[in-house]
Amino acid sequence: MEHKKIILGHGSGAGLTHKLISEVFAQTFKINHLDDACKISDKMVISTDSYVVNPLFFPGGDIGKLSVSGTINDVAMSGARPTFLVAGFIIEEGFEISALQKIVCSMQKTAQQAGVQIIAGDTKVVEKGKGDGIYISTTGVGILGDGDELSVNRIQVGDKLVVNGTLGDHAVAIINARDRLELDPPPMSDCCALNNLVQAMLKSAEVKFLRDLTRGGLATILNEVIENSDVGIIISEELLPIKQSVSAVCGLLGLDPLYLANEGKLVGFVSEDERLLDEMKKHNCARDAAIIGEVTDEVKGVYLRTTVGSLRPLPILNSDPLPRIC
Amino acid sequence: MDLSKYRHPELVSNIVDKLARWKEPVKFMEVCGSHTMAIGQWGLRKLLPDSIKLISGPGCPVCVTPSCVIDALFSLEGVTIATFGDLLHVPGSRGTLADARANGLDVRLVYSSLEALELSKERETIFVGIGFETTIPGIAQTIQIAKKENLSGFSVLPIFKTIPPALDALLSSEEVDIDGLILPGHVSVIIGWKVYSFIPRKYGTSCVVAGFEPLDIMVAIERLINQIETNSPRVDNEYTRVVTPDGNLKAQEFMQQVLQPTDTYWRGLGLIPNSGLKIRDEYARFDAAKKYDITLDFGKNEDNINCRCADVLKGKLTPPQCPLFKTECHPHNPLGPCMVSSEGSCAAYYKYET
Numbered sequence: 001m002e003h004k005k006i007i008l009g010h011g012s013g014a015g016l017t018h019k020l021i022s023e024v025f026a027q028t029f030k031i032n033h034l035d036d037a038c039k040i041s042d043k044m045v046i047s048t049d050s051y052v053v054n055p056l057f058f059p060g061g062d063i064g065k066l067s068v069s070g071t072i073n074d075v076a077m078s079g080a081r082p083t084f085l086v087a088g089f090i091i092e093e094g095f096e097i098s099a100l101q102k103i104v105c106s107m108q109k110t111a112q113q114a115g116v117q118i119i120a121g122d123t124k125v126v127e128k129g130k131g132d133g134i135y136i137s138t139t140g141v142g143i144l145g146d147g148d149e150l151s152v153n154r155i156q157v158g159d160k161l162v163v164n165g166t167l168g169d170h171a172v173a174i175i176n177a178r179d180r181l182e183l184d185p186p187p188m189s190d191c192c193a194l195n196n197l198v199q200a201m202l203k204s205a206e207v208k209f210l211r212d213l214t215r216g217g218l219a220t221i222l223n224e225v226i227e228n229s230d231v232g233i234i235i236s237e238e239l240l241p242i243k244q245s246v247s248a249v250c251g252l253l254g255l256d257p258l259y260l261a262n263e264g265k266l267v268g269f270v271s272e273d274e275r276l277l278d279e280m281k282k283h284n285c286a287r288d289a290a291i292i293g294e295v296t297d298e299v300k301g302v303y304l305r306t307t308v309g310s311l312r313p314l315p316i317l318n319s320d321p322l323p324r325i326c
Numbered sequence: 327m328d329l330s331k332y333r334h335p336e337l338v339s340n341i342v343d344k345l346a347r348w349k350e351p352v353k354f355m356e357v358c359g360s361h362t363m364a365i366g367q368w369g370l371r372k373l374l375p376d377s378i379k380l381i382s383g384p385g386c387p388v389c390v391t392p393s394c395v396i397d398a399l400f401s402l403e404g405v406t407i408a409t410f411g412d413l414l415h416v417p418g419s420r421g422t423l424a425d426a427r428a429n430g431l432d433v434r435l436v437y438s439s440l441e442a443l444e445l446s447k448e449r450e451t452i453f454v455g456i457g458f459e460t461t462i463p464g465i466a467q468t469i470q471i472a473k474k475e476n477l478s479g480f481s482v483l484p485i486f487k488t489i490p491p492a493l494d495a496l497l498s499s500e501e502v503d504i505d506g507l508i509l510p511g512h513v514s515v516i517i518g519w520k521v522y523s524f525i526p527r528k529y530g531t532s533c534v535v536a537g538f539e540p541l542d543i544m545v546a547i548e549r550l551i552n553q554i555e556t557n558s559p560r561v562d563n564e565y566t567r568v569v570t571p572d573g574n575l576k577a578q579e580f581m582q583q584v585l586q587p588t589d590t591y592w593r594g595l596g597l598i599p600n601s602g603l604k605i606r607d608e609y610a611r612f613d614a615a616k617k618y619d620i621t622l623d624f625g626k627n628e629d630n631i632n633c634r635c636a637d638v639l640k641g642k643l644t645p646p647q648c649p650l651f652k653t654e655c656h657p658h659n660p661l662g663p664c665m666v667s668s669e670g671s672c673a674a675y676y677k678y679e680t
Binding site: 004005006007008009015016179253256306307308309310311312313315 | 333372421422429540658668677
């Protein structure tokens, strides 16, 4: 059944989102190639993102930290060094100014640590009941170094896939906080800026392509990356870094960590280089970095080699992963 | 609990080697949707020889919920609908509950009926009571709490279904051709394994109650083969770490106190006597069907006439043999019950096997 109105699934990052973007936005704006970040000159890229999260403050971060690191990461994945950010705020009438102050301080701290400046912004206030506390939109620009431009076209058979750490942490932290699952200790979001890690990766290995593993998680994003190509991907279950607590919560709720959002994780397509993992692990956000699989011509699409030896497809999902009944 | 021993590659591979020698064609049905998912997730079908076919049974509560339930919820006004997540994408004749939410119906996703009870303290709330014996006791207990605390805003729409009568109906059908059953683990925690004794006795069908890890399922298949080889159909319990002969008596008591058996309609299978549970008269004020005068038109507007889900549920066809599979029927546009939930056999095939 075709949807005549926007449903939440249209914002899931999965199949419905793709359909909406290609049928409504890309067609009208005449954009052929959709990417998180876009080049606006030989040396400059730009990216924009909007942030809505409930709750606004969660273990490991808040909407402020998320709105800065998220856009920094989108810029950084193009290979560029993020430099400046502008921010727009839509605030609901009745929102505590002390909470706003806390969010803004968190934005400033995150930007400073990443070496990025927030240079301009805009504020709108909407009537009580017309917003969910606060929404933040940020736009970032970055500068490309020589030879740093990454492209999906550079991916080839034999490339290794590297991730910088455990998968599914952010989504599980949010589910626990939002739905009051009261897990003890509470799972922490991995929310953080990855630009310094990316620059270190670019210096230590031949990096072909990078993507941050946000909405849709690793499985959806790998499908997007090889969507129009002839190669396939096989990742190995025993190599995947997933916290035992995240895996247990997912088992209980019927969720798959490979489809859950992260806010401080990336996947890199790289030529094998022993130095890379050592260099990555020097960064706090990449202590559990691991090679998880490789690009192959043995299959088309994305597959998981399970720990019991079988090969299971990891298709793109249509909508949000939802908890099951039993 | 450390589950790694139930995922041990070598132990799984030992069974795979033994099963590879089995030549006689057999069909085993995994009754439970969570088994269907586990088999897909672990790619177990690909580890079995061609002689052993696994088919998916009716044990997915969302799949067998008639679409008239969704239609009935569409018509409600001024009341909050609280539901488990996977009901959100089940299509009725006017769309899904996700569509209804976009049109202004207050639909809330909850993890437990107790959350719905909390919501009802602020607003009139209907909890959509779908599920099998696994989830029913908790909902029954919630109704008891609502009565004790006199929470007039809370009610449950009872769409409950029970597994043993459905298996009886399924196996008594002449069209069904099943050599063994992998019986549901979670349901059996509540009802125990002895209740299935009628199956080998009446139908000569082999049965194993199984857990959900790859080794659980492979051991269950090995034991089914063993029962067939020795011609000794019985109910084996592989899931001894949680399933007992009589089950959870306390949970059964909650169900019996609040609910009583009734005939109910299963999407794809039709009306099955005594396979549902309705709310007893003493709890009638918590029965949403009575409170809001909700009539369920079972059987009306159900399935696309070309849909072969009924045959899939009976083990006569595998999902790819249905003409609608992947042509008109997709997870984002499910036409039949087996494509509706991620646990449905067609959806699991779509996701994991094609």
